[in-house]
Each structure stands twice: as structure tokens, then as C-alpha cells.
Amino acid sequence: MSERILMCGNEALAESAIIAGLDAYFGYPITPQNEIPEYMSKRMPEEGRVFLQCESELASINMVYGAAATGKRVMTTSSSPGISLMQEGISYLAGAELPSVIVNIMRGGPGLGNIAPAQGDYFQATRGGGHGDYRTIVLGPSSVQELVDCMPLAFDLADQYRIPVLVLADGIIGQMMEPVVFNKKPRRKLPPKDWALTGADGREQNIVRSLWLKEGAVEQHNYDLQAKYREIEKNEVLCEQYEVDDAEIVVIAYGIAARIVQGAVNKARQEGIKVGWIRPITLWPFPTEQISKAAKDFKIFLTIELSCGQMVDDVKLAVAGKVPVQFYGRPGGGVPTVEQVLDKIRQLTLRQENVI
Amino acid sequence: MQKVFTKPQSLKDCTTHYCPGCGHGIAHRLIAETIDELGLRGRTIGIAPVGCAVLAYDYLDMDMIEVAHGRAPAVATGMKRTNPDKIIFSYQGDGDLAAIGTGEIIHAAHRGEQITVIFINNAVFGMTGGQMAPTTLLGQVTTTTPLGRDPLKQGYPLQVSELLAMLPGAIYIERCSLHKPALIRNAKKAVKHAFQLQADGAKGLSLVELLSPCPTAWRMTPTKAIEWMENEMIKIFPLGRLKG
Numbered sequence: 001m002s003e004r005i006l007m008c009g010n011e012a013l014a015e016s017a018i019i020a021g022l023d024a025y026f027g028y029p030i031t032p033q034n035e036i037p038e039y040m041s042k043r044m045p046e047e048g049r050v051f052l053q054c055e056s057e058l059a060s061i062n063m064v065y066g067a068a069a070t071g072k073r074v075m076t077t078s079s080s081p082g083i084s085l086m087q088e089g090i091s092y093l094a095g096a097e098l099p100s101v102i103v104n105i106m107r108g109g110p111g112l113g114n115i116a117p118a119q120g121d122y123f124q125a126t127r128g129g130g131h132g133d134y135r136t137i138v139l140g141p142s143s144v145q146e147l148v149d150c151m152p153l154a155f156d157l158a159d160q161y162r163i164p165v166l167v168l169a170d171g172i173i174g175q176m177m178e179p180v181v182f183n184k185k186p187r188r189k190l191p192p193k194d195w196a197l198t199g200a201d202g203r204e205q206n207i208v209r210s211l212w213l214k215e216g217a218v219e220q221h222n223y224d225l226q227a228k229y230r231e232i233e234k235n236e237v238l239c240e241q242y243e244v245d246d247a248e249i250v251v252i253a254y255g256i257a258a259r260i261v262q263g264a265v266n267k268a269r270q271e272g273i274k275v276g277w278i279r280p281i282t283l284w285p286f287p288t289e290q291i292s293k294a295a296k297d298f299k300i301f302l303t304i305e306l307s308c309g310q311m312v313d314d315v316k317l318a319v320a321g322k323v324p325v326q327f328y329g330r331p332g333g334g335v336p337t338v339e340q341v342l343d344k345i346r347q348l349t350l351r352q353e354n355v356i
Numbered sequence: 357m358q359k360v361f362t363k364p365q366s367l368k369d370c371t372t373h374y375c376p377g378c379g380h381g382i383a384h385r386l387i388a389e390t391i392d393e394l395g396l397r398g399r400t401i402g403i404a405p406v407g408c409a410v411l412a413y414d415y416l417d418m419d420m421i422e423v424a425h426g427r428a429p430a431v432a433t434g435m436k437r438t439n440p441d442k443i444i445f446s447y448q449g450d451g452d453l454a455a456i457g458t459g460e461i462i463h464a465a466h467r468g469e470q471i472t473v474i475f476i477n478n479a480v481f482g483m484t485g486g487q488m489a490p491t492t493l494l495g496q497v498t499t500t501t502p503l504g505r506d507p508l509k510q511g512y513p514l515q516v517s518e519l520l521a522m523l524p525g526a527i528y529i530e531r532c533s534l535h536k537p538a539l540i541r542n543a544k545k546a547v548k549h550a551f552q553l554q555a556d557g558a559k560g561l562s563l564v565e566l567l568s569p570c571p572t573a574w575r576m577t578p579t580k581a582i583e584w585m586e587n588e589m590i591k592i593f594p595l596g597r598l599k600g
Contacts (some may be wrong), residue, residue: 068434225378
């Protein structure tokens with residue numbers, strides 16, 4: 001498929017995963033991502049691959065764990081409450097260093113919340129989420145095309161670093177339709193999966209584990225994991241910047257919030273306000289260096305989220321007190337409008353003028 | 357001199373961490389003998405449970421994985437669905453399979469997953485120090501039933517094999533015991549049959565429940581534990597083939 005076609009985000013990401021070589025999909029229905037298991041139930045058998053609707057999210061993530069341990073490309077998808085149930089399994093995947101892809105099409109929380117788009121799972125996604133000292137790579141696409149493009153990247157990153165990779169989108173990106181192109185870009189050179197459980201035919205046994213009982217062993221395992229995380233932080237940060245060179249206000253947003261910000265920034269520029277934006281694409285590793293660099297020259301940072309303020313903590317850590325960081329967010333399914341973000345930018349401009 | 361009894365190749369030559377009188381060592385040996393005799397080592401993947409047998413891969417010489425408490429049947433499903441040519445077995449205790457993992461074993465059986473489950477039932481949570489399990493007998497004293505299990509407060513012993521035998525997706529269910537040599541020989545036949553079914557591509561789940569002594573958590577001598585199994589445990593968990 002190299003032509004431009006109109007697809008909804010959930011189906012587009014599913015097709016992109018199939019093109020990326022997905023061997024098996026395990027999932028459980030939850031709104032607003034049901035188009036993914038529905039699409040997979042038809043397409044995976046057509047490709048001679050595995051689709052299974054599981055009895056729960058606990059089962060889904062553990063089927064991912066089992067298939068990943070045999071060296072297969074495998075993924076599950078869910079939405080916020082379902083991802084909470086998967087946290088035990090994600091911690092085990094991280095501990096056993098099993099490559100896997102987990103998609104969270106976020107909805108409003110906490111608890112059952114609602115089925116409208118939200119970004120309230122940022123902390124859970126970027127801090128580990130489950131028990132123990134671990135991180136997962138987190139990708140935060142902001143369009144259907146980017147959702148398509150990030151799936152092969154997610155699988156490659158998972159295989160390269162033997163790590164679970166989370167794709168963190170929200171109900172709008174999952175549900176909206178946009179024209180997309182499925183590019184078959186050159187792939188990374190990946191290490192062999194000589195650790196995988198394939199039956200010990202002619203070799204010594206392989207063991208996949210996360211239990212280390214010998215004194216100091218789990219500490220060493222954690223240090224090894226941290227060394228891997230530092231390498232990922234060094235090599236894999238992705239972010240986009242727009243008209244930040246001369247800007248006096250820099251707006252930071254990811255995912256669908258970034259699309260709203262882009263509209264607001266364009267309008268503000270038409271009004272003569274010097275404003276630009278930075279859009280993190282990898283939420284972990286976070287573009288700390290890029291934001292820190294920008295903070296040297298700019299006066300005010302503004303973070304916009306579909307939450308009460310989660311990523312804003314990372315922005316504050318990145319600017320390290322060098323510049324003020326303002327926040328505007330709408331939680332639990334509330335979506336800021338372009339006009340609301342524009343108003344916030346105008347207010348900051350007025351405040352600057354008052355200061356002067 | 358002719359050698360008449362040797363260690364199976366699939367069993368490592370090492371000392372185990374299991375307590376004196378524990379049944380895990382016997383169960384491991386039955387699995388290792390079976391895999392050797394059926395020539396399956398090269399394509400077998402074993403799943404160790406959370407519990408006393410979490411280190412089973414230190415004793416069984418084959419590809420193995422460690423999984424979260426109770427989730428082994430889901431992990432086995434992920435493995436078998438993506439590797440239909442491999443022999444996948446889970447090794448689970450009663451705390452693992454009959455308590456926290458009840459959902460996973462029921463649904464794996466319900467779907468007819470083509471896996472083999474070795475279910476060790478010692479009527480107690482062994483590794484965590486002897487707390488009540490769903491399989492604990494009425495009146496049995498554990499660290500969380502200090503006055504003995506009372507059905508009105510803690511419910512009745514859960515007969516998992518009987519429950520699973522009702523499901524069409526389970527094709528072979530047998531309960532055996534490890535407390536007498538003759539019964540151990542029967543258990544070997546059952547374990548071998550369960551693996552043979554999978555190797556033959558039989559369409560469904562096979563499970564062998566092995567009643568196993570736990571003298572430490574039962575606060576008994578190994579000899580007394582054997583007597584208790586003979587006199588009490590097999591009354592509640594009768595031996596024999598339940599299905600297939």
C-alpha cells in the first residue's frame with residue numbers, strides 16, 4: 001500500500017503493525033480502541049498470523065509475555081483502565097527484558113471515568129507504571145500518519161533494546177480519520193534473538209526470568225537495566241520544534257494537544273505574538289536537552305495537556321528553574337479549543353507587557 | 357556392571373532447595389523421564405510458577421520461563437498459539453492455579469488450548485509459609501486458619517479437576533498422588549499420557565493433578581504427612597481419571 005488512503009487511527013495503526021511484521025495480537029475490547037481488535041480479527045487470520053480475543057487484560061498481557069519470550073513480534077492494545085490491569089505484566093516484561101508493543105488509546109479517568117479522549121495516563125506510562133525500577137519507551141504520536149509511522153519504529157526499538165514499548169495516543173487520534181500512506185522505510189539492523197525460548201534443540205537451555213535470589217543479583221540486574229535506559233536516553237529522543245528561534249513564548253504539548261497548540265500558535269503569529277512550540281514525540285526518553293536548550297533564550301514556557309498537569313513536571317525539570325512554566329489543561333475527557341489556548345497565550349503576552 | 361536406574365537427561369545433576377519429604381522432586385523427575393522417553397527436549401518450553409517450584413529451571417534442563425502468579429495458562433497460550441509445533445507445559449501449585457490463577461486456567465481449558473498442565477496440589481500455600489489455599493481441607497490448621505478451616509467462614513476445598521473436567525475444551529484430566537511407589541508409577545503414566553496427547557496434536561488441554569506432600573507447611577514429619585494423605589487428603593481429592 002503506497003497510495004494515500006483515508007483511515008481511522010485505530011485501524012491504521014493495526015495495519016501498520018501488520019506491515020511491521022506482527023506475528024500475534026492478543027487483546028480485550030475496551031472503548032475507544034475497539035476498532036483495533038475488530039480489524040485484527042479479520043486481517044491477522046488473512047495473513048496466516050495469530051489473533052486471539054482474551055478473557056481479560058491480565059490474560060492479554062501475559063499472552064504477549066509468552067509469545068514475546070519465544071522471539072515473536074507481538075502486541076496488545078487497550079485503553080486506560082485496561083492498561084492499569086496490564087501493569088503487572090508490563091513490569092514482568094521489563095524485568096525479563098522481553099520486546100513487546102503495548103498501545104494505550106487513552107480515555108478519561110480515574111476509575112471508570114468516561115470514554116472521551118484524555119492524557120491522564122502520562123505519569124503511569126513514563127514512570128514505569130508497575131512495580132520496580134524500570135522504564136518503557138513511550139511514543140506519543142499526534143496524527144494518524146504518525147500513528148502509522150511509529151508502529152514499525154516501536155517494534156524495532158523493542159527488539160533492539162529488549163524492552164516493552166508503549167504507544168500513548170488518545171481517543172481522538174484513535175477515532176479520527178485522516179489520509180495516510182504506509183511507507184516501507186529502511187529498517188534498523190537488529191540483534192539476533194538468541195535468548196528466545198525455541199526448544200533447546202542442540203544447545204544449552206535458555207531461561208527467561210526476572211527473579212534474582214542471589215545476594216546482590218537483583219541490584220546488579222537493576223544497574224544493567226539503568227545502563228540500558230541511559231543508552232536509550234542518549235540515542236532515541238524524538239521531538240519537533242516550530243518557530244522557536246525568535247519566540248518569547250514556547251508552548252509544549254504532545255499528541256492531540258499538540259495539534260490544537262499548532263492551530264493556536266499559527267493564529268497568535270498572525271496577531272504578531274512571538275510564539276513557537278516544541279512537541280515531544282518520545283515521552284520517555286523525554287526531550288529534556290532540547291527543552292533545556294530552548295529555555296536559555298525564551299521568557300515563558302506554557303504546557304498544554306488533556307490532564308490536570310503531568311508532563312508539565314518533566315518540562316519544569318528540563319528548564320530547571322531557568323524560566324517560568326505556565327500550565328493549562330482540561331482533564332477527564334475535556335478538550336481545550338484552539339481559542340482557549342490562544343487566549344492563554346494572549347494572557348501571557350499581556351502579563352509580559354505588564355512586567356515590562 | 358549393568359546400570360538399571362539412572363538420572364534422566366532432562367534433569368540436572370544438582371541438589372534441590374526442596375524440603376525433606378516434599379513431592380516436587382518426584383514430580384520433576386516424572387516430567388524429565390517423560391520428556392526423555394518421548395524425545396521432546398529439543399522442542400519443549402516449560403513454565404515455572406510463582407511458589408516453591410519457581411526455580412524449576414534450575415533442575416529441569418530445557419527452555420523455561422518464569423511467570424507471574426497464576427498467569428501460566430495465559431503465558432502458555434501465547435507460546436502455543438505462536439509456536440504450534442512446540443510442546444508447552446505449565447507447572448503450577450494450588451495457590452497459583454486454584455487461587456490467583458483460577459480465571460486463566462478455566463479460560464485456557466475453555467478455549468481448548470493444546471497445552472499440558474501439571475498441577476501440584478498440597479492443600480496449602482507452601483512457599484509463603486503455610487497459609488490456607490482454596491484446596492485446604494475442612495478442619496485443616498494453617499497459619500491463616502488457626503482454628504481449622506471452617507466451611508461457613510472460609511468455604512469448601514475447591515476441586516479444580518472436577519470443575520475443569522466439565523469443560524469441552526479439556527480433553528484429559530486425571531488426579532494422581534505421589535505418596536506411594538505404586539501411585540507414583542500411575543502418576544508417571546498419567547504425565548506421559550498428557551504429554552503424548554500434545555505431541556500427537558490432540559485438540560484440547562490436558563491436566564494431571566498430583567497430590568503432593570508438604571511436611572513443612574503441614575507441620576508434620578514426612579512419614580506423618582504420607583499417612584495424612586492416605587487417610588484424609590484422598591477422601592476429598594479422590595484419585596482417578598476424570599476425563600479422557
